[in-house]
Each structure stands twice: as structure tokens, then as C-alpha cells.
Amino acid sequence: MADRLQTQWAPRILSIVRIVAALIFMEHGTTKLLGFPPSEMPTPEVMSLMWIGGMLEMVGGALLVVGLFTRPVALILSGEMAVAYWMFHAPNGVFPLVNGGDAAILFCFLFLYIAFAGGGPWSVDAIFRGKK
Template identity: 30%
Template structure:
């Protein structure tokens, strides 16, 4: 390593950038999840899911809304980040499949680019970890210089 380079896990900006990424993604998911219950109602969301032919809309609509709200909160806190990123990525893949795939790429036409961008952000976050300013870091201990977290084993 060059003398002026900082190891990946020790870079002071890394923790702040990961916090910013988690916060943006988390707030987006919270807002979209909350809107499934409130704009206008969960019953309207269930009807929309049924119109899109999403399986079991009475179950999936509230489940998706809850996953987005709770998963978004976990992202903001940096809690269970890897698991939450996987679950939300699977949900976004389902949104692409059931809702957006026939509409092309562009979001203005109902396309799948927005969902794919969220998946890319979630995958990146799951690879990078939640960072130093997170519940995960507090629960699992500091990261190794390689960027991987170390489990607390006693």
C-alpha cells in the first residue's frame, strides 16, 4: 500500500458515506411503504396489487408496505443490513416482474429503471457493510482492515 493511502475500513469518509447511503435508501423505502397504507388506503393498494396480478394481494400489499417501512428503518439505523438488503432486493425484483417489466426501461413510462437502481444500491450496501455508524457495527465489533466486520466471539 502506498504511504498516503488509508486502508479501506479506516477511511474516515467511508463511515459517513455509508451512513448517507443507508439514510437515503431507508427514507425512500419508508416513504414508499408508508404510502401503501395512507395514500389513499391499504384497501386501495390491495386493489392495485390485484389489478397488477400480484399473487395474494390481500396478504402481499400489507406485507410489502410493512417490509418497506420496517426495512427502511433498519437501513437508517444500520441494523441487520445484509438481511434487509436481500429482502428489499427480492421485493424490488418482484416489483419489476409483476409491475414494470412490460413497460420498458424508463420510469416515466412505468418502466423498471427505478427498481433496478434501488436493487443496485441495496446490493452495494450489502457488500460494503453498514459502516461504523450503525447498529451492526456496535453489535458485531469493529471492521477488519479488509472492510469485513469481525464477530464478537467469546
């Protein structure tokens, strides 16, 4: 019974985790680029590293929410978070809790997992796969 429940729900939970993580991630981009939700962070200059990061977070997050191009988008976002951690967080200290990079590390490895696992059954990618 438990095995059947796990087999039945694991793909659905993957979809739920993808959607929730993508919504939270997308919020980082909307804060940087649209000022919503409001923060102390100034709007970055167009084509600066922070602006490019904001675009990746907002557009990539939106694509992951709906599950479109899930694997390549998740791989790109995983790389973005690795770069963000090593460029902006790691120089401020060894420990992620102290340097503020704990979310970057979690997003990096969560998106890396999603790049390999896919978006789950509740995704646009799954709809396209079903039509083939």
C-alpha cells in the same frame, strides 16, 4: 492527502447513503399502509402482495435506517425490488423511465450493494461488532 480523505470518509458516506435511501424507501411503505404521506393509492388488503410489499418497505426501511441486520435485510429488499420491477413495471414497457420502474431498479442494486458492503460505521450492527 486525497487517498487518506477517501479512506476516512468512504465508510461514513456508505452510512449516509444507507440512511437516506432507507428513509425514502420506508416512505413507500408508510404511504401504502398508513396513508402517510397521502397518495391516490388505496390501502391494500391485508396479506395481499401490495400489503406484504408495504410491510417489507416500512419495517425493512426502518431496520436499514438504524443499520440493524443490515446485510440480510438489504438482500431481502433487493429481491423485493427485483420482483416488483418484473411483476409490475416491466410488463408496461421496455424502458424503465416509461414503465415507472427506474426507482425499483435503483433500489434493487443499491440494496444489493449494501447487502455486500454492510451498513457502515454509523449503524447498530457496527456497535454490536465493536462490543465483541
